[in-house]
Amino acid sequence: IYDRIKSKQLSSGARKLQIPLSSSKYNHSSDFTRFLLQSSTMVLEATMICIDNSEWMRNGDYSPTRFQAQADAVNLICGAKTQSNPENTVGVLTMAGKGVRVLVTPTSDLGKILACMHGLEIGGEMNLAAGIQVAQLALKHRQNKKQQQRIIVFAGGPVKYDKKVLEMIGKKLKKNSVALDVVNFGEEDEAKAEKLEALVAAVNNNDSSHIVHVPAGSNALSDVLLSTPIFTGDGEGGSGFAAAAAAAAAGGVSGFDFGVDPNLDPELALALRVSMEEERARQEAAAKKAADDSSKQDKEGESTSQDATMSENVGTSASESENKKDDLMDDENALLQQALAMSMDDPAATVTTRDTDMSEAATDDQDLALALQLSVQEGAKDQSGQAEMDKLLADQSFVSSILASLPGVDPNDPSAEQKKDEDKAPKEDDKLQGVVHLIFE
Amino acid sequence: MSTESTSAIVRNQVDLLDFIDWTGVECLNQNTSHPFPNAVKQGYREDEGLNLESDADEQLLIYIPFTQVIKLHSIVIKGPEEEGPQTVKLYTNKEHMGFSNVSDFPPSDTLVLSPENLKGKPVILKYVKFQNVRSLTIFIEDNQSGSDITKVQKMILQGTTVETTDMKGLKKIEDH
Numbered sequence: 001i002y003d004r005i006k007s008k009q010l011s012s013g014a015r016k017l018q019i020p021l022s023s024s025k026y027n028h029s030s031d032f033t034r035f036l037l038q039s040s041t042m043v044l045e046a047t048m049i050c051i052d053n054s055e056w057m058r059n060g061d062y063s064p065t066r067f068q069a070q071a072d073a074v075n076l077i078c079g080a081k082t083q084s085n086p087e088n089t090v091g092v093l094t095m096a097g098k099g100v101r102v103l104v105t106p107t108s109d110l111g112k113i114l115a116c117m118h119g120l121e122i123g124g125e126m127n128l129a130a131g132i133q134v135a136q137l138a139l140k141h142r143q144n145k146k147q148q149q150r151i152i153v154f155a156g157g158p159v160k161y162d163k164k165v166l167e168m169i170g171k172k173l174k175k176n177s178v179a180l181d182v183v184n185f186g187e188e189d190e191a192k193a194e195k196l197e198a199l200v201a202a203v204n205n206n207d208s209s210h211i212v213h214v215p216a217g218s219n220a221l222s223d224v225l226l227s228t229p230i231f232t233g234d235g236e237g238g239s240g241f242a243a244a245a246a247a248a249a250a251g252g253v254s255g256f257d258f259g260v261d262p263n264l265d266p267e268l269a270l271a272l273r274v275s276m277e278e279e280r281a282r283q284e285a286a287a288k289k290a291a292d293d294s295s296k297q298d299k300e301g302e303s304t305s306q307d308a309t310m311s312e313n314v315g316t317s318a319s320e321s322e323n324k325k326d327d328l329m330d331d332e333n334a335l336l337q338q339a340l341a342m343s344m345d346d347p348a349a350t351v352t353t354r355d356t357d358m359s360e361a362a363t364d365d366q367d368l369a370l371a372l373q374l375s376v377q378e379g380a381k382d383q384s385g386q387a388e389m390d391k392l393l394a395d396q397s398f399v400s401s402i403l404a405s406l407p408g409v410d411p412n413d414p415s416a417e418q419k420k421d422e423d424k425a426p427k428e429d430d431k432l433q434g435v436v437h438l439i440f441e
Numbered sequence: 442m443s444t445e446s447t448s449a450i451v452r453n454q455v456d457l458l459d460f461i462d463w464t465g466v467e468c469l470n471q472n473t474s475h476p477f478p479n480a481v482k483q484g485y486r487e488d489e490g491l492n493l494e495s496d497a498d499e500q501l502l503i504y505i506p507f508t509q510v511i512k513l514h515s516i517v518i519k520g521p522e523e524e525g526p527q528t529v530k531l532y533t534n535k536e537h538m539g540f541s542n543v544s545d546f547p548p549s550d551t552l553v554l555s556p557e558n559l560k561g562k563p564v565i566l567k568y569v570k571f572q573n574v575r576s577l578t579i580f581i582e583d584n585q586s587g588s589d590i591t592k593v594q595k596m597i598l599q600g601t602t603v604e605t606t607d608m609k610g611l612k613k614i615e616d617h
Contacts, residue, residue: 145537171497175470176539205496206473 042085046106046147048135049074049154054096054126056157056187061216066186069221070154071117073183076222077152078113080231089147091138092116095131096124096157102134106142126157132169136178149178152230155196156186163198170202179208181230185221454514457507457598458483465506465576469540472496475592477503486595492520493593499584501526501591502540506576510603513571515563518554519595523586525559526593528552532578533571543580556585563599571600 051074057067074092081088089106090113103116132151139149151173159166173180180203182196193213200211210229214221225231458481468477475494479485495501513533518526530548532538549570558564577598584591 140539140541175497175500177469 044085044087044144044147045081045150046089046091046139046142046144047077047081047150047152048091048093048106048138049077049152050131050135051092051094051103051120052096052126052154052156052186053094053120053122054124054157055122056126057122059186062185062221063218066156067120067122070156070185071120072220073154073222073225074117075114076225077230078110082108082110087144087147089142089144091135093131093134093138094120095128095153096126097121098124100127100130100134102138105138125160126155128153128155128159129161129165129169132173132180136173136176139178140176149176150181151178152181152183154183154185155192158187158189159192159195161195163195166195166199167202170199173203174205177205179203179205181209182211183214183221183225183230184211185214185216188215454599454601457511457513457600457602460507460509460511460602462506462508465504467504467537468493469502469504470496470498470500472590480593480596486597489594491594493596495581495591499581499587499589499591500540501579501581501593502538502543503579503581504536504538504576505579505598506536507574511574511600512568512603513566513574513577513598513600514568515565515599516552517561517563517595517597517599518558518593519561520559520591520593522556522559524584524588524590524592525554526581526583526591527554527585528582529554530580530582531566531571532580533574534576535578536576538578538580548580554585559585561595563597573603574600 051070053067057065057070059066062069078090081090087108089108091102091106092104092113093100093102103120104113107113132153135151135153136149139151142149170180180200182200184193184196196211200209203209212225212228212230214224461481466477471477472494473496475492477493479488479491480493485491493501516531518529520526529552530543531550531552532543532546533549535546550567552558552564552566554564579596581591581593
């Protein structure tokens with residue numbers, strides 16, 4: 001039964017918070033966080049990334065090697081694109097080696113894209129024109145014709161084509177409304193930069209195409225790219241992702257709400273934010289409810305939402321939780337009273353209803369809420385968890401005393417109430433103990 | 442054909458502007474400051490100053506889906522003498538064509554516009570080929586003078602819708 005309560009509690013809590021409680025799903029939750037935190041302008045796009053795997057990529061002037069820096073940047077871009085719109089697709093091709101080779105056709109499966117980056121061989125010479133043309137062809141055969149077409153080229157090696165040819169290619173791209181982003185890094189000579197600038201100028205339509213020159217240095221290629229329009233996408237969409245990632249890269253510090261960096265612990269930051277809003281709503285509703293005792297039927301529904309709300313107080317920071325606990329205690333009494341009154345008033349209550357009541361009563365418990373809090377913040381908050389546990393013990397006795405004082409909870413009550421509440425009363429106390437044990441185990 | 446005035450609408454035909462599904466309209470190689478609605482939308486097309494212009498080169502590819510099935514009777518394309526379109530190919534019910542596959546299949550009709558047409562004289566189409574049109578792709582291959590930019594000032598599609606045709610047709614016949 002303890003498992004059932006706990007799992008029910010967890011599932012409803014998880015549903016409300018929409019955060020998977022297992023710590024192994026960190027990536028998923030961070031994605032969700034970013035999805036919430038960033039602006040939601042989503043351009044539906046199909047992107048082909050052209051990678052340079054020519055001999056020039058062995059050079060170590062970008063750490064650790066040009067090729068590795070490029071691979072990191074590609075990974076970052078793929079992540080950003082797929083995040084900013086779930087229907088975005090990304091494909092990858094290599095321009096050097098034996099010839100232009102498409103590694104993966106545009107897909108929204110990030111794993112597939114990242115997997116194909118493994119085991120790439122360096123060699124040969126970069127064929128820019130062919131690479132762009134093959135990319136264009138791959139985009140033409142994309143499954144979702146509504147997607148905008150974009151090609152991202154990493155130009156590391158020298159460019160052997162002359163300006164005229166590149167301009168023709170650019171015009172053809174513009175004619176077919178394909179946008180182009182060029183990352184000029186690696187080999188640096190004036191002619192190359194000029195050619196690439198001309199290429200992007202020929203393609204550019206309304207600032208949808210960009211070129212970025214990244215000189216060698218201590219900055220990683222990916223970091224430099226994060227601040228460019230290639231990531232921020234005309235200042236919309238991926239800016240949230242870029243901003244968050246840039247903050248992480250720069251060693252983002254406090255100044256965030258709740259003193260928690262969303263990048264270090266996005267789960268917690270999100271939970272804090274959501275719980276703050278819910279707490280505000282809950283307190284208003286609680287104030288309203290305390291004044292109105294007669295319409296208990298309505299209150300049942302309200303208390304359900306508020307019980308769920310209270311479970312979200314899981315996320316409140318340690319400093320705030322103390323104040324909240326005092327409030328919660330008083331309100332808990334009111335809630336418990338009403339819940340019990342409900343079960344007493346309604347003799348026809350089914351087992352399921354009572355089970356629901358029980359789980360709601362369970363949510364009333366500060367202890368269980370704390371237990372939830374602990375399990376959510378497992379990874380990040382060991383120290384504060386210890387403090388919580390101490391509080392838990394103190395609270396448990398407090399709450400037990402409250403419960404004992406409430407009507408209907410007392411096992412010594414007349415049999416009429418006992419019939420309905422016999423399950424409830426002893427179980428509540430036992431449950432408290434059991435949950436505490438579960439935590440400590 | 443010679444008795445028709447320059448801008449008269451042929452009997453029983455309606456301007457199909459109302460049946461264009463604007464959410465799906467695409468125009469490749471248009472200049473974004475002179476886009477497709479300039480040539481087609483009510484009010485815009487009457488304005489001589491607002492044209493549809495091509496961008497990178499002189500070709501234009503316009504894809505127009507309709508909200509219902511229509512029969513296309515004739516088309517009016519107005520443009521300047523020099524830069525107005527010359528060879529226009531029409532494809533029916535082919536989605537998302539690109540410049541590369543215009544030559545893959547034969548057009549439903551090929552028009553060569555004369556200067557008179559550019560002044561507003563409608564071009565009657567091979568009606569039998571346009572009986573069941575869900576979408577129309579207009580490929581403007583070149584212009585009158587061979588310049589780099591093609592300009593279209595006004596474009597009117599005339600025809601009838603499939604649902605309403607029968608009623609009107611029946612009525613008219615009865616009158617006779």
